[in-house]
Structures are given as C-alpha cells and as structure tokens.
Amino acid sequence: MNKLLELSDFIEGIFDLYGMNKNNFFIEYDDETNEFVEVPLFVGIEDYDEITLKQLCVYLGMSENEILSKDSSAVKRMWNKYPFFQLFNEYNERWYWFSRFKNEMPSPKEKLLNILFEEQAPIIGVKRYNYKDVTTRMISQLKEIDKIIPGTYHNNAEITNLQIDTEVFFSFPDCAKMLHSFVEMVDRTKELFFKAIENDLNTEEINELNFLTSWLDAVDIMDTSTHITYDNIKTYRKVYKEENLTDFFSYVKIRNFVIAGPWRCQEFFDDMTLVQEFVNIFPQSKKEMHRFAMEVTKFACHFVWSDAKPITNSPEDEAMLSGFNALIGEKDIPIDEQAQELTLIYVDKTSEEMFDWSFYAERLNAATSPQSKGGLKLPVRELEPYNYPDAIYRIEARIEARGGKH
Amino acid sequence: MDKLSPQQIAGNTLRKLIQENYNSQEEFAYEYHIEIRTLSRYINQGITKIATIQEFANYFNIDFIDFFNQN
Numbered sequence: 001m002n003k004l005l006e007l008s009d010f011i012e013g014i015f016d017l018y019g020m021n022k023n024n025f026f027i028e029y030d031d032e033t034n035e036f037v038e039v040p041l042f043v044g045i046e047d048y049d050e051i052t053l054k055q056l057c058v059y060l061g062m063s064e065n066e067i068l069s070k071d072s073s074a075v076k077r078m079w080n081k082y083p084f085f086q087l088f089n090e091y092n093e094r095w096y097w098f099s100r101f102k103n104e105m106p107s108p109k110e111k112l113l114n115i116l117f118e119e120q121a122p123i124i125g126v127k128r129y130n131y132k133d134v135t136t137r138m139i140s141q142l143k144e145i146d147k148i149i150p151g152t153y154h155n156n157a158e159i160t161n162l163q164i165d166t167e168v169f170f171s172f173p174d175c176a177k178m179l180h181s182f183v184e185m186v187d188r189t190k191e192l193f194f195k196a197i198e199n200d201l202n203t204e205e206i207n208e209l210n211f212l213t214s215w216l217d218a219v220d221i222m223d224t225s226t227h228i229t230y231d232n233i234k235t236y237r238k239v240y241k242e243e244n245l246t247d248f249f250s251y252v253k254i255r256n257f258v259i260a261g262p263w264r265c266q267e268f269f270d271d272m273t274l275v276q277e278f279v280n281i282f283p284q285s286k287k288e289m290h291r292f293a294m295e296v297t298k299f300a301c302h303f304v305w306s307d308a309k310p311i312t313n314s315p316e317d318e319a320m321l322s323g324f325n326a327l328i329g330e331k332d333i334p335i336d337e338q339a340q341e342l343t344l345i346y347v348d349k350t351s352e353e354m355f356d357w358s359f360y361a362e363r364l365n366a367a368t369s370p371q372s373k374g375g376l377k378l379p380v381r382e383l384e385p386y387n388y389p390d391a392i393y394r395i396e397a398r399i400e401a402r403g404g405k406h
Numbered sequence: 407m408d409k410l411s412p413q414q415i416a417g418n419t420l421r422k423l424i425q426e427n428y429n430s431q432e433e434f435a436y437e438y439h440i441e442i443r444t445l446s447r448y449i450n451q452g453i454t455k456i457a458t459i460q461e462f463a464n465y466f467n468i469d470f471i472d473f474f475n476q477n
Binding site: 145148149152283284286287290291293294297298300343344345346365368369370371372373378 | 412413427428434436437438439455456457460461464465466467471474
C-alpha cells in the first residue's frame with residue numbers, strides 16, 4: 001500500500017471511530033445520478049494536497065503534523081475526554097439489534113463463533129410482531145371509523161402498498177451517562193464560542209472547538225451553511241459582538257445527535273432535569289418524542305387505496321410547482337397521472353405487543369403532553385431566528401462580514 | 407345552518423382543546439411544531455386525515471371518538 005493510501009486509511013479510521021459525516025471528504029453527492037458516491041480523499045494519487053489537509057485539520061481538530069505523523073494519541077484526545085463517543089457507539093449497536101429483534105444481543109463469544117463457523121453457529125434474531133394480525137385489526141378499525149367518518153373504508157377497493165412501521169423501547173443503562181457527556185460537550189462548545197468572540201483562543205482550544213463544531217454539526221443560526229469553527233467565528237466576531245446576546249442558541253443551531261432519538265431508551269426519562277436540558281438544546285425533540293410515543297404504542301400503517309384520488313395541492317402550491325417546472329423546462333404532470341393519496345392510520349398495540357413497556361410509555365406520554373398538563377417546557381430564545389425585521393438585518397450583517405459574498 | 411362534517415367537528419374540538427390548554431394558537435403551534443397556516447386550516451376547514459386526529463387525541467390525552475363530540 002502506498003503512503004497516501006495509508007494516510008487516507010488512517011484518516012478514514014478517525015471518521016469511523018467518531019462516527020463522523022464523511023460527506024465532502026470520502027463521499028460526494030453526484031448531481032447526475034442523485035446518489036452519494038465514494039471518492040478519493042485527496043486530489044492526487046502520489047501525494048496529499050494542502051487544501052484537503054487544511055480542511056481535515058479544521059474538521060478533525062488536529063494539527064497537520066498530528067495527521068501526517070498518524071498520531072494515535074491525538075486521535076484519542078476527544079475520545080478520552082468525552083465518554084459520550086464510546087457510549088454512543090454502544091447505544092447505536094444496541095439500537096441496531098433491538099429495533100429488529102426482541103431477544104438479547106449475541107455475546108462477544110457468540111459473535112466470534114458466528115464469524116468462524118457461520119453455518120454451525122448462526123446468530124438468530126427473534127421478530128417481535130405478527131403483522132398479519134395487525135393488518136386484520138387495521139381493516140376492522142377502518143370499518144369502525146367509517147361509522148363516524150363515512151368514506152374511511154373503501155368497500156369496492158383494495159389496500160395496496162401496505163407498509164407497517166413501529167418503534168420499540170430498549171434498555172441502555174448508560175443512557176444518563178451518555179446524555180451528561182453530550183451536554184458537557186455542548187456546554188464546552190458554548191464556553192469556547194463566547195470566549196472566541198471576545199479573545200483569541202490557544203491551539204488546544206481551537207482544535208477542541210473545531211472538532212466539537214464538526215461533530216455536533218453546530219452552525220450559525222442565520223447562516224446554516226456556516227459551521228461555527230474558530231475561523232468562522234472570527235469572521236463573524238464583529239457581528240456577534242454587535243448582536244450582544246447571552247443565549248448561545250440564539251446564535252447557534254446544533255443539528256447532530258437529535259436524530260439518534262435517545263428517548264427510545266427505557267432509562268431516558270429517569271432524570272427529568274437532564275431531559276429538560278436536552279429539550280433546551282433541541283426544542284424540536286419534543287415533537288419527535290411525541291411522534292415516537294405514537295409509534296411505540298401503535299403501528300403506523302401506510303397504504304394506498306386502489307381507488308385513491310390523485311394527490312392534489314392547494315391552488316397556491318400548484319401555481320408555485322408550475323412556476324418551478326417552467327424554470328427547469330419541465331411540463332406540469334396532468335392531475336390523473338399524479339401519485340395517489342397515501343392513507344395513514346395508527347393501530348393500537350395490545351398489552352402483549354407492548355411487552356413490559358407501559359410504564360415507559362406513560363412517562364413518555366406525560367413528558368410530551370402540553371406544558372399546562374405537566375409536559376416538557378420549550379425554551380424561549382432570546383432572539384428567534386425568524387423574527388422580522390431582525391432576521392433581515394442579521395443576514396445582511398453576515399453577508400457584509402464575509403465581504404459581500406453570499 | 408348547515409350540518410358540520412365530522413372533519414369540521416374535529417377542527418372545532420381542536421380549537422377548544424387549544425383554548426383550554428394554551429394562551430394562543432401561536433403558542434400551541436410553537437410547542438406542537440406545526441405551521442400556523444396548517445393549524446388555521448385544520449381549525450377553520452376541518453381535519454381530513456385520520457392519523458392527524460389520532461395524533462392530536464394522543465397529545466391531549468383524549469379518546470379518538472371524543473374528537474367528534476360536539477358538546
């Protein structure tokens with residue numbers, strides 16, 4: 001293996017260790033095929049290129065020398081500081097198994113035996129649900145609802161393209177530790193962000209801020225294509241100072257981790273103070289928790305009636321779509337050729353299908369209920385990003401800070 | 407006066423539930439993470455999707471059938 005490939009493998013190992021997004025480094029979006037494709041990390045085939053190396057330094061929070069010398073202790077710096085990363089790997093591994101199967105995960109010994117003797121030592125996952133039974137109940141429910149809302153059940157039509165989704169709870173005893181460490185990472189980012197507005201940071205702080213910013217996918221709230229790396233904060237320093245806000249989340253939006261949905265852990269609601277801190281970081285998570293509450297206690301059944309009407313939009317939306325089609329030189333799709341309406345209905349799980357989750361579901365429902373009924377409080381930001389006319393001034397100030405570049 | 411459709415009754419129920427639990431429709435829209443334009447449509451024109459009514463019923467902790475009670 002040549003030296004460049006070795007270096008590329010070493011760097012990819014860092015991305016894998018931390019589960020970092022490889023987009024724009026190892027993968028790129030192909031506009032022609034509309035798919036992500038693997039690409040070589042460096043432009044050349046003999047030697048690395050300076051531009052990519054500099055981008056990697058910022059993204060990974062490492063110096064050029066640490067990357068080029070393949071310094072493993074530098075790689076582990078954040079791993080050792082924040083237990084979150086190891087715990088998050090464990091969380092994902094458990095989630096991957098329990099989202100599909102109800103029996104315990106295979107032990108390391110069973111996994112090893114399976115690798116060595118695949119046929120003699122298979123790993124068997126036991127499915128949770130009998131979906132035929134769910135389908136029967138769904139049809140009964142549609143007929144029942146038809147008595148209240150006539151037309152719900154289509155007598156002379158068939159159910160097509162049926163897809164049944166559901167969610168599950170699973171146990172992850174280290175959930176609180178993982179969340180504490182995550183909050184610690186956010187707090188540290190906040191601390192370094194405000195420090196960088198006022199003062200220059202030292203190398204260690206710059207590397208930590210850059211790494212955390214990349215991992216958290218922390219972006220300027222008014223300019224979401226700009227990560228709050230040290231250099232970008234310096235570019236916007238004057239703007240941030242003039243805005244003079246004390247609430248970090250009025251400046252910054254964090255986009256990573258929330259999608260992992262840690263509320264799937266049975267232990268998530270053990271510490272409500274911690275949960276409230278989580279919602280303060282991700283206000284939209286309350287809605288996501290509610291969606292999860294629906295799908296963990298019910299089956300979400302999506303299907304298309306064979307006689308379903310084509311999807312229709314409001315006249316305003318139709319005009320907008322038509323304008324867009326004209327822009328790209330496409331003709332409007334005739335209404336009878338448009339996709340048919342999709343039906344979604346939730347079917348309650350039976351007590352057997354809920355296993356021993358009722359307690360967790362009750363806590364989840366209470367947390368996602370209206371605030372006036374004791375549900376989680378949503379944070380009120382010092383300055384909301386879409387407040388008019390503030391938003392216009394804030395965007396203009398950022399464009400000006402970048403020297404007028406959009 | 408025309409008889410209300412079940413979808414319109416569901417929209418009225420949603421309006422009442424919001425009045426009982428929130429200071430304004432905007433406050434509810436922020437907490438429920440729904441576009442105010444969509445919420446207004448549900449309240450004024452009715453809720454046509456069954457799943458949407460099921461979701462609101464779960465959120466306000468009432469039975470699905472109670473969404474169609476006009477009292």
